[in-house]
Ligand code: HEM
């Protein structure tokens with residue numbers, strides 16, 4: 003997750019403006035629309051990668067902006083990312099052991 | 107439960123809104139214990155409850171050994187035998203070793219980081235009561251004659267209603283679920299405590315190794331408990347609501363249980379062992395009069411174990427049909443994890459090397475850990491080799507392995523801790539003579555019991571059989587092991603006698619003077635026993651082993667010379683202006699509700715109703731409870747701060763604000 | 776920079792009084808840290824349930840198949856509703872941080888309403904599945920599906936209760952700018968439940984499921 007924005011010190015609440023939040027919501031809505039459209043339009047073999055990418059982007063925006071991970075203490079990000087990565091890795095290994103990827 | 111409720115309404119003169127009660131005012135005796143939020147009392151409660159369950163688990167073990175002492179044993183039948191070994195395992199893992207770790211962690215961790223309490227004292231109390239509720243719920247199954255009988259790892263589909271028609275496995279699933287919530291809440295609490303409440307100057311790398319190991323354990327619990335939570339829910343739903351997660355008849359794959367259980371289960375074994383590693387890392391330097399060799403290595407190997415522990419779980423499933431690639435990968439990862447473990451052992455040896463060793467009972471137990479754990483670790487590596495494990499798995503060889511690591515590694519470590527910290531907690535030492543009897547009987551009995559199991563296992567005696575026929579060469583070593591088990595029992599008896607006799611001896615005498623062992627970490631700044639407010643003044647930390655460095659220094663020739671006596675360095679414990687969090691009724695009320703919900707699921711859904719109501723009342727009153735008791739024994743100036751936590755409710759995730767003792771620390775300075 | 780505070784921890788952020796977490800070593804509030812720690816743990820909980828679903832999604836021979844029974848357009852609408860509730864949640868927080876109690880209350884109630892709509896949608900979905908012959912005990916797929924989405928639904932419901940309690944205390948005048956952190960923490964929980972659904976919606980519903 004990016005740390006580019008000038009780090010806001012933890013003592014003040016320089017949270018984004020409401021307009022910014024609305025913008026992000028619009029983006030999220032647009033992505034959702036794109037996701038759903040794949041149900042009606044056949045986009046071939048890129049379907050699953052495209053869906054996953056859009057999902058990750060949505061996930062990222064909610065976590066970074068609405069949950070303030072982008073601005074808040076890096077400690078929070080660490081906890082959350084640790085949980086996410088651990089869950090992803092461990093359960094993907096488990097799914098591999100079930101031959102999920104080949105047999106579904 | 108109704109008792110405190112009745113008393114509430116009278117409390118707190120000022121008119122409070124409906125449902126808001128003032129906090130308990132103490133009252134002395136058992137009420138202090140039931141409503142306490144003091145981490146030290148909670149630690150003692152954990153320890154007492156764990157030792158109680160240790161008695162039960164030990165009794166079960168002796169019955170098992172009696173049954174196996176001779177071929178065709180008739181002490182218990184097959185059915186009861188299944189219940190005995192299952193409950194023995196479950197009790198020892200979840201109700202003895204884990205709460206013993208919690209006892210030491212609760213008592214010592216805030217002291218070692220120089221804090222006045224944990225970050226969330228009421229949640230802490232709730233964790234204890236939940237653990238107790240879970241443990242009692244599990245053992246209640248004995249009273250209805252229907253204890254869990256599917257083994258501590260409860261493999262599906264053996265645990266489904268078809269093969270386990272009684273309520274035993276439901277007791278298992280619900281009891282562990284409740285105890286699991288306790289562990290999870292306490293893990294979150296301690297993590298926040300370590301991160302946020304250290305004394306000024308105490309950086310992470312100035313924390314004692316014990317605190318470090320407890321921190322690693324809390325992370326393991328934080329991420330492992332939800333996995334067993336899922337597994338237990340699925341089991342419960344399968345058994346009670348007809349779900350099909352583990353039902354092969356409907357096309358399900360019961361291996362799911364094994365994966366979920368061991369994804370939790372292997373991190374869990376490190377949850378069992380790391381606290382003991384932490385204790386040993388405090389005890390050995392003190393009694394060798396040397397700093398711990400390679401502190402950073404100790405810490406990093408602990409962290410490494412914490413990470414790698416997640417990638418080895420399928421070594422428990424080498425013969426479950428997981429396929430050659432999985433077997434190969436998990437063989438490798440399991441072998442690697444022995445490396446950081448070995449690092450620790452070498453560091454302890456190097457710490458003792460050339461030190462001025464004092465063989466107190468505590469130190470004896472610590473050396474017991476180092477030697478016995480080494481044996482268990484080595485046998486672990488032998489079944490990391492999957493082809494060899496095919497021969498060993500499900501035999502007594504495995505039983506030998508995990509007893510060497512859990513009894514020899516974890517339990518002996520806790521005994522070492524008992525002897526070391528007893529004066530800090532109770533103000534008097536345990537007797538050394540009985541302590542040494544305690545040690546030698548336990549270590550000899552232990553090796554007599556579990557050493558021969560290596561041989562029995564490799565000779566083909568399988569685990570979990572209720573008896574065996576004569577003529578396979580199993581007779582001698584089984585009898586020998588049973589004798590050993592009783593030797594252990596005598597060792598434990600010595601400990602119990604030691605506790606009673608030394609308390610009696612200490613009666614009327616002044617408490618143990620500060621620093622009985624020439625120790626090294628912050629908890630010894632406080633007098634014995636620790637006063638309720640811990641520190642008169644929060645210690646400013648400038649180095650690892652701060653306490654030791656205040657007593658000793660090196661002269662220009664590099665020799666260690668005394669700079670101050672312990673009495674000069676220690677605090678007197680008579681500060682009376684420290685503000686502490688007030689006790690609360692609600693943690694125990696919330697905890698009492700859950701087992702009722704459990705009984706409801708088992709017998710009659712209507713019983714869930716009072717249980718749920720109890721939980722809701724508890725949570726509601728908890729949230730609206732005034733933050734502090736201004737008239738409490740330490741009611742110094744801390745005004746009632748705005749309490750806007752309404753709305754936190756329902757579950758543990760929404761714990762409400764607790765006073766941060768650190769905050770008061772600032773006002774003392 | 777906050778990183779330095781955490782790892783060095785040499786300078787405890789004392790005197791940081793306007794933030795409500797004066798006295799903690801990292802300068803981070805205990806409550807907020809607790810919530811984040813909890814959310815880290817929740818990842819493993821939902822991960823387990825999702826994995827249990829994934830390995831069972833093709834085990835449906837005793838009943839309807841996921842690919843045949845899912846109603847994507849309907850679920851899309853309810854997913855959209857939940858997504859937008861994240862926006863209203865963050866607006867509620869931002870209002871309170873400005874001291875705008877009225878708007879805070881409005882957005883809190885809107886969020887709770889959107890959450891309830893989502894739950895209503897789930898109830899509708901479950902009942903229509905039941906009518907089509909997909910009960911909880913029908914197949915491993917059905918058990919796993921209802922368990923996963925049911926757990927998520929319970930999380931949403933808990934969130935609604937918390938939001939309503941916040942709204943009530945706002946009406947009683949006890950929810951003010953000073954305790955905006957409480958709203959923030961409830962918000963974290965709410966957004967987490969939303970991101971879990973973002974995952975579920977894609978992986979369980981949109982990625983094509985097996986058909987019979
Ligand atoms: C040096 C590190 C270790 C290695 C390489 C290791 C390896 C193994 C392996 C491969 C097994 C599976 C054997 C089988 O069932 O066929 C096993 C079982 C077991 N290990 Fe370890 N282990 C190690 C340390 C520990 C520690 C520290 C503990 C606990 C404190 C522990 C507790 C257990 C338990 C309880 C079992 C048996 C579980 C059961 O089947 O009921 N191990 N170990």
Ligand SMILES: [Cu+2]
Nearest residue numbers: 372375421422
């Ligand atoms: Cu293991």
